[in-house]
Amino acid sequence: MILQGLTFYVFAAIAVGAGVMVVSARNPVHSVLFLILAFFTSAGLFVLIGVEFLAMVLVVVYVGAVAVLFLFVVMMLDINFVELREGFLQYMPIGALLGIILLVELLLVLGTASVEPEAMPIGTEPIPALSERHNTAALGDVLYTKYIYLFQAAGMILLIAMVGAIVLTHRRRPNVRKQVIAKQLARRRDEAVELKKVQPGQGV
């Protein structure tokens, strides 16, 4: 047990530290890198409480895909770091307000057990013990049976968001030369290469 406790505190400390650095780092690229560290240590904490599937999905989706795109965008931005600092005091009240709202929401979730004692057992009931059923199978059991419509709806919303983003940003530019792959593949040797018999001293 000591080892688990120790691991928890190490991971938790790194996660919190990385979280603080995300908002306080001067360089936005460093912020994103700390964000990745925070994601990764959270995945470690997930493993520690036995939700291995979610831990791996967190790494694959957030660290492997989402954060890469973040990093991609932030790296390409031409940011003036000094300018970025200027509006800090101006935006602080809004930021503090959002922070307080989030904190209250978190407290509400954590305090549900005492406010409404019946909510707690419902929340924990459908999870079978790790020795009986693997995480992955247990998730699949409910996700594709009980919550199939919600799952499909979530997928649809993501698809629409993706199509929307493409529609908004895609514009057809005239006069752009495109690679026509079929045309390139259809090229044969005899239409592209011509063998000429060159006489010495005369040239072509």
Place this chain on the structure above:
Amino acid sequence: MAEFWSVYLLPGIIILAQILAIVVPLLVAVAMLTYAERKVMGAMHLRMGPNVVGPFGLLQPFADGAKLFFKETVFPTRANKVVFVVAPMLTFLLSLVAWAVIPFDDGMVVADINVGILYLFAISSLGVYGIVMAGWASNSKYPFLGALRSAAQMVSYEVSIGFVMITVLLCVGSLNVSDVVRAQAEGVWFFIPLFPMFIIFFVSTLAETNRHPFDLPEAEAEIVAGYQVEYSSMTFALFFLGEYANMILMSGLTTILFLGGWLPPLDIAPFNWIPGPLWFFAKMLALLFVFIWVRATLPRYRYDQLMRLGWKVFLPFSLFWVALTAGVLVAFDLVPQT
């Protein structure tokens, strides 16, 4: 005290020994792979390859390593030093940690976790960070271009690799790496029923490890050497080791997913006398040879061709094949029970 010994210290020492037993041979294998690559390519080019240092030039990789070790580490002006140094370390580290879940024989694995395949997928998707960080921290244009290319390329091919893995997992019914091989012991190796996926997976691993013909992040003719331009000495060596360790890892993964891991081709007398790990290594060596063969044979892809292959050919086809496999499994009542 006795409890401390039996609960923490002894398992700790065993795990440490297991890790060393994998990492040390792996590093030697990486060294020998660079030698093998130069020798095989030499034979394909009708050259000798390295033949001066040691018998048949066998000590050449170690001489190269020693040379790199004694060189000076150069930091470009206004490079982001910390990120610049962390990037090669990360690449190297990620190529090592993935080996924790690779089974060399039935039960011969450091961490037999239930989500092994997902773990491997997660680790391979992290590989892009080393390159992106290197490209950005170098504060130089060619490394940056190489990093951008690499990020786009690896994210694109990750998608088709994911679908290929899902197809295999549909036939296995478990995310445990050892279970994937055990499922092939009962039936045929998966490269027979899923042959197109085997090809797609192999080509995607070429792209994922930035190997020829998809080595556009390095493309020396266009962007010098991509993200490696500013690196020298051990920082460069770590990138190099990481890249080759990744190649070995990807061949191992292909072996496990499609070529029956440690299983002999036929479970009859002369074949099953040979121990499982040797079969595993033999299959990996065959795949590594194809990696090198491809490098010696094919020209580099154009970048738009690379993207077209990933998004317009592999992605729809593997998506179709996932649906087909699921359909066949359900129609013939072959879905593995968990």
